[in-house]
Amino acid sequence: MLQVNLETVNPTNTYAGADWVKVGLIEAQALVDHCGKESGKSGKVAILEGQPTAASNLYELYAYYHVFADHPEIQVVADQAATYDPAKARAITETVLQQHPDLCGIVGNWDNQDVGAGAAVQAAGKSGQVFIVTSGGGSKTGCDNISKGLLSEIVSYDVPLQGDALNQAIVELLLSPAKAGAIQTTYFTPLTLQTKDTISPRQCWTFDDLK
Amino acid sequence: MLAQLRYRYFPDHLIGEILTKRWIDNAIPFLVLLVAIVVFGILLPGFLTINNLSDLGRQFAEFGLIVLGLTIVMISGGIDLSVASVYTLAVLLSLICVNVEGWPVGLSFLAVMALGVVCGSINGYLIGYLRLRAFLTTLVTLIIFRSIYDIVFLRTSTAIISSLSDSDLWTFIGEGTVLGVPFTLVVTAVIAIAWHIVLSRTRPGWRLTGSAARGARHITRASRCAAQFAQPTSGRQS
Numbered sequence: 461m462l463q464v465n466l467e468t469v470n471p472t473n474t475y476a477g478a479d480w481v482k483v484g485l486i487e488a489q490a491l492v493d494h495c496g497k498e499s500g501k502s503g504k505v506a507i508l509e510g511q512p513t514a515a516s517n518l519y520e521l522y523a524y525y526h527v528f529a530d531h532p533e534i535q536v537v538a539d540q541a542a543t544y545d546p547a548k549a550r551a552i553t554e555t556v557l558q559q560h561p562d563l564c565g566i567v568g569n570w571d572n573q574d575v576g577a578g579a580a581v582q583a584a585g586k587s588g589q590v591f592i593v594t595s596g597g598g599s600k601t602g603c604d605n606i607s608k609g610l611l612s613e614i615v616s617y618d619v620p621l622q623g624d625a626l627n628q629a630i631v632e633l634l635l636s637p638a639k640a641g642a643i644q645t646t647y648f649t650p651l652t653l654q655t656k657d658t659i660s661p662r663q664c665w666t667f668d669d670l671k
Numbered sequence: 672m673l674a675q676l677r678y679r680y681f682p683d684h685l686i687g688e689i690l691t692k693r694w695i696d697n698a699i700p701f702l703v704l705l706v707a708i709v710v711f712g713i714l715l716p717g718f719l720t721i722n723n724l725s726d727l728g729r730q731f732a733e734f735g736l737i738v739l740g741l742t743i744v745m746i747s748g749g750i751d752l753s754v755a756s757v758y759t760l761a762v763l764l765s766l767i768c769v770n771v772e773g774w775p776v777g778l779s780f781l782a783v784m785a786l787g788v789v790c791g792s793i794n795g796y797l798i799g800y801l802r803l804r805a806f807l808t809t810l811v812t813l814i815i816f817r818s819i820y821d822i823v824f825l826r827t828s829t830a831i832i833s834s835l836s837d838s839d840l841w842t843f844i845g846e847g848t849v850l851g852v853p854f855t856l857v858v859t860a861v862i863a864i865a866w867h868i869v870l871s872r873t874r875p876g877w878r879l880t881g882s883a884a885r886g887a888r889h890i891t892r893a894s895r896c897a898a899q900f901a902q903p904t905s906g907r908q909s
Binding site for chain 1: 821824825828829831832833
C-alpha cells in the first residue's frame with residue numbers, strides 16, 4: 461500500500477510525500493524570525509488549520525507548538541480550522557484582525573486556502589504588517605499569489621517531484637520479491653522555500669509544463 | 672384530423688382523476704425515485720451491484736432518520752431547521768463516547784439520546800411554551816448547535832483521530848448486515864414502520880396529526896428522540 465502526501469496515523473508499505481513535521485518547523489521558525497523578540501513586533505500569531513482530523517494537520521500543530529514553546533514572546537491568539545476553504549479562511553482572518561489589530565503573522569495549512577486569509581489582510585490594508593506563511597504544491601498559482609502580495613512565504617513540497625517518486629515507488633513495489641508489508645519505505649520530498657525574492661519560473665510549475 | 676386523434680387516444684380524463692387522488696402527493700416523488708434508479712441503473716455501469724446498493728442504502732438510512740424526525744414535525748404543522756446540527760452534535764458525541772472515552776455502546780447510546788432530548792426540549796420550550804416563531808427560532812438554534820459542534824470538534828479532533836474502538840457491536844452497527852441488508856437500513860425501516868403505526872393507528876398519533884398549533888412542544892421533543900434513536904448507527908459511519 462502506498463500513501464501519497466497526506467500521511468495517515470497508520471503507516472503503510474510506502475509513503476511518498478512531505479515531511480509534515482519539518483514543514484511545520486520551518487513555518488514556525490519563519491514566524492519566530494518575523495515576529496519574535498528581535499523583530500520588535502507584537503508577537504501575535506494566528507493558526508489556520510486545514511482539516512482538523514487530517515494527520516498532516518496534527519504533525520504541523522505539534523511542530524508549531526514545539527517551536528513556540530521555546531519562544532514565549534510568540535502568542536497564539538487564534539487556532540481555527542478553515543477546512544481547505546478560502547472563504548472560511550477569509551472570514552476567520554477578518555474576525556481575528558478585528559480582535560487583534562496588531563496581528564503579526566498567520567500560519568496556514570494550505571496555500572489555496574490561505575489565499576483567503578491574504579485577501580482579508582489586504583482588504584484591511586495590513587499587507588505590510590501581517591506575515592503569512594503556508595505550504596503548498598509549488599504551482600504557478602501559488603507563485604502568483606506571492607507576487608500579488610497575498611502570501612508571504614510558501615513552503616513548497618514540489619508535487620510533480622512527488623509524482624515521479626510515486627511512479628518509482630510503484631515500480632519498486634511491483635518488482636520487489638519481498639512480501640507485502642515486509643519492507644517499509646518513506647520518501648520525503650525536498651522542500652523549497654518560495655518567497656518574493658526566490659520565486660522563479662523554474663520552481664513554479666504550470667499544468668502545461670507537465671503535459 | 673390531429674385534434675380527433677388527440678381526443679380519442681390521449682387519456683386526459685384518466686390522468687386528471689389520478690391527479691386528484693389523496694395519495695398522489697406521496698406517489699409522485701416515489702415515482703421519480705423509481706425512474707431515477709432505473710435511469711441510473713442503465714447509464715452507470717456499476718450502479719445496480721449489491722456493493723453499490725448497500726452503500727447507498729447505508730447513506731439513505733442516515734438521511735432517513737433525520738428526515739423521519741423532520742417529517743413528524745412537519746406533519747403536525749411546525750418546522751424544524753436545526754435537525755442537521757443536532758445530528759452533527761449527536762454524531763460527535765457518539766464518536767467521543769465510544770472512540771475516545773471507550774464507553775460501552777449502550778451507555779453511549781443513552782448519552783446521545785439524552786443529548787437529542789435536550790436539544791429538542793430547547794426547541795420545544797421556545798416554540799411551544801414561549802410561542803416564538805418556529806422558523807426563526809430553529810434557524811437560530813441551528814447556528815448555535817453548529818457553533819457548539821465547531822468549538823468542541825476542534826478541541827477533540829486529535830483525540831478522535833488517534834483512537835479506535837475495539838467494540839464488535841460498534842463495528843456491526845456501522846458495517847454489518849442482516850440477511851444481506853445493511854443493519855442501519857433495517858433500523859431505519861423498523862423506526863419508520865413504528866412511527867407509521869403510531870401516527871395512523873394510535874390516539875396520541877391522531878392528536879399529533881390533528882391540530883397543528885397545539886402540542887408543538889411534544890412534537891419537537893418526540894421528533895428529536897426519534898431522530899436520535901439509532902444515532903450510533905449513523906455515527907459509526909462518520
